[in-house]
Amino acid sequence: MIAEFASPDSEAALMALLATKADPGLIAGGTDLLIASGNLPAAQVVVDLGHISSFRQVKLAEDALFVGAGVTVAAIARDPLIARHCPVLGQAAVNFGSVQIRNRATIGGNVANGSPAADLPPALVAARAEAVLRAPEGETSLPVADLLSRRPIVGRRQVIVGFRLPLGDGSGIGAFVKLGRRQEPTISRLTLAAAGPRGALRLVAGAIGPAPRRLAGAEAALNAGADGFLPALEDDVLAAIPGRASAAYKSRAIRALGLDLLDRITKASEDAE
Ligand SMILES: Cc1cc2nc3c(=O)[nH]c(=O)nc-3n(C[C@H](O)[C@H](O)[C@H](O)COP(=O)(O)OP(=O)(O)OC[C@H]3O[C@@H](n4cnc5c(N)ncnc54)[C@H](O)[C@@H]3O)c2cc1C
Incomplete structure (x- = not known):
C-alpha cells in the first residue's frame, strides 16, 4: 500500500524530500519495477524521478x-x-x-x-x-x-x-555485442563490451556472473592481435560458467559472438583513422 507519491522537479527538491523520509521508494521508467507487482515499493513515499531535468x-x-x-x-x-x-x-x-x-x-x-x-x-x-x-x-x-x-x-x-x-584515453573505439536466445528483444545470455585506445582495449563480459567481468586472457589476446582472441575468449567465458550445460553449443556461440566483436572493432578502428 503506497502512502504517498511525490514528483520533485529538481535535485534540491529531491534531496529535501529524502532528508525527511526514512524509507523512500524511487521510480524512474518503471520497466523493472512495474512489471512485477511484488516489486512495487512498499515504501513510505514513492518518489518519481521523471521530472528532474x-x-x-x-x-x-x-x-x-x-x-x-x-x-x-x-x-x-x-x-x-x-x-x-x-x-x-x-x-x-x-x-x-x-x-x-x-x-x-x-x-x-x-x-x-x-x-x-x-x-x-x-x-x-x-x-x-x-x-x-x-x-x-x-x-x-x-x-x-x-x-x-x-x-x-x-x-x-x-x-x-x-x-x-x-575522456582522454581514446575510448572513441568501442564495440558491444549481445547473445540471446532469439533475434527479437531478449534477455542477454552473454554480452561483450570493448572500449579504450587501440592496443589497450578493455574487454568486459556481462551475463556470466553477478556483475560484469573483465576477461583478462581474452583482453590480452585481443590487444596482441586477432589471432589468439577466439580461443582465449572461449577459455575465459567457459571458466566463468563451469557448471552450465551444453558447453559444445556454447563454445560455438562464444566464438561467433567474438567474431562479431572483432568485426565491430575493425570497423570502429577504420572509422577512427
Ligand atoms: C520487455 C522488457 C525488455 C527488457 N529488455 C532489456 C534489455 O534488453 N536489456 C536490459 O538491460 N534490460 C532490459 N529490461 C529491463 C529494464 O528495462 C531495464 O533494467 C531498465 O533500464 C530499468 O530502468 P527503469 O528506468 O525502467 O527503472 P525502474 O523500473 O524505474 O527502477 C528499477 C530500480 O532502480 C531504482 N532506480 C531507478 N533509478 C534510480 C536512480 N537514479 N537512483 C537510484 N535508484 C534508482 C528503482 O528504485 C528500482 O529499484 C527489459 C525489461 C522489459 C520489461
Missing part, C-alpha cells in the same frame, strides 16, 4: 562526458556525444529491449536494478565509468564496477545522479 542531461565537461541517470536508453542510442565519445554505450543501447522499453528505461534504473543480465553495465565498466550518487548527507562517486559489487547497490536514501565517462 538535470537527470536527463548529456553534457561534455573538461575531462568527462556526463550522462544523467534519467537519460533513457532510446536517448543514449541516438545521442551524438555518446556516439562520438563512448560508442560502446551507444551500441549497448541500440541492442536493448524493444522500442517501447527503450523509450522508458533509464540508465540509472538499469544499473540500480542490478540484474546480472543488464546490458548497459558491461559497457559502462569497459568505458571506466564512475557513478555519481547523492544523498541528503552529500555526494560521492565511485567506479561502476565497484558500485555493482555492493549489496544493496544503492543505499536507502541514495540516488544515482548520473555517470561520468572519462
Whole structure:
C-alpha cells in the first residue's frame, strides 16, 4: 500500500524530500519495477524521478562526458556525444529491449536494478565509468564496477545522479555485442563490451556472473592481435560458467559472438583513422 507519491522537479527538491523520509521508494521508467507487482515499493513515499531535468542531461565537461541517470536508453542510442565519445554505450543501447522499453528505461534504473543480465553495465565498466550518487548527507562517486559489487547497490536514501565517462584515453573505439536466445528483444545470455585506445582495449563480459567481468586472457589476446582472441575468449567465458550445460553449443556461440566483436572493432578502428 503506497502512502504517498511525490514528483520533485529538481535535485534540491529531491534531496529535501529524502532528508525527511526514512524509507523512500524511487521510480524512474518503471520497466523493472512495474512489471512485477511484488516489486512495487512498499515504501513510505514513492518518489518519481521523471521530472528532474538535470537527470536527463548529456553534457561534455573538461575531462568527462556526463550522462544523467534519467537519460533513457532510446536517448543514449541516438545521442551524438555518446556516439562520438563512448560508442560502446551507444551500441549497448541500440541492442536493448524493444522500442517501447527503450523509450522508458533509464540508465540509472538499469544499473540500480542490478540484474546480472543488464546490458548497459558491461559497457559502462569497459568505458571506466564512475557513478555519481547523492544523498541528503552529500555526494560521492565511485567506479561502476565497484558500485555493482555492493549489496544493496544503492543505499536507502541514495540516488544515482548520473555517470561520468572519462575522456582522454581514446575510448572513441568501442564495440558491444549481445547473445540471446532469439533475434527479437531478449534477455542477454552473454554480452561483450570493448572500449579504450587501440592496443589497450578493455574487454568486459556481462551475463556470466553477478556483475560484469573483465576477461583478462581474452583482453590480452585481443590487444596482441586477432589471432589468439577466439580461443582465449572461449577459455575465459567457459571458466566463468563451469557448471552450465551444453558447453559444445556454447563454445560455438562464444566464438561467433567474438567474431562479431572483432568485426565491430575493425570497423570502429577504420572509422577512427
Ligand atoms: C520487455 C522488457 C525488455 C527488457 N529488455 C532489456 C534489455 O534488453 N536489456 C536490459 O538491460 N534490460 C532490459 N529490461 C529491463 C529494464 O528495462 C531495464 O533494467 C531498465 O533500464 C530499468 O530502468 P527503469 O528506468 O525502467 O527503472 P525502474 O523500473 O524505474 O527502477 C528499477 C530500480 O532502480 C531504482 N532506480 C531507478 N533509478 C534510480 C536512480 N537514479 N537512483 C537510484 N535508484 C534508482 C528503482 O528504485 C528500482 O529499484 C527489459 C525489461 C522489459 C520489461
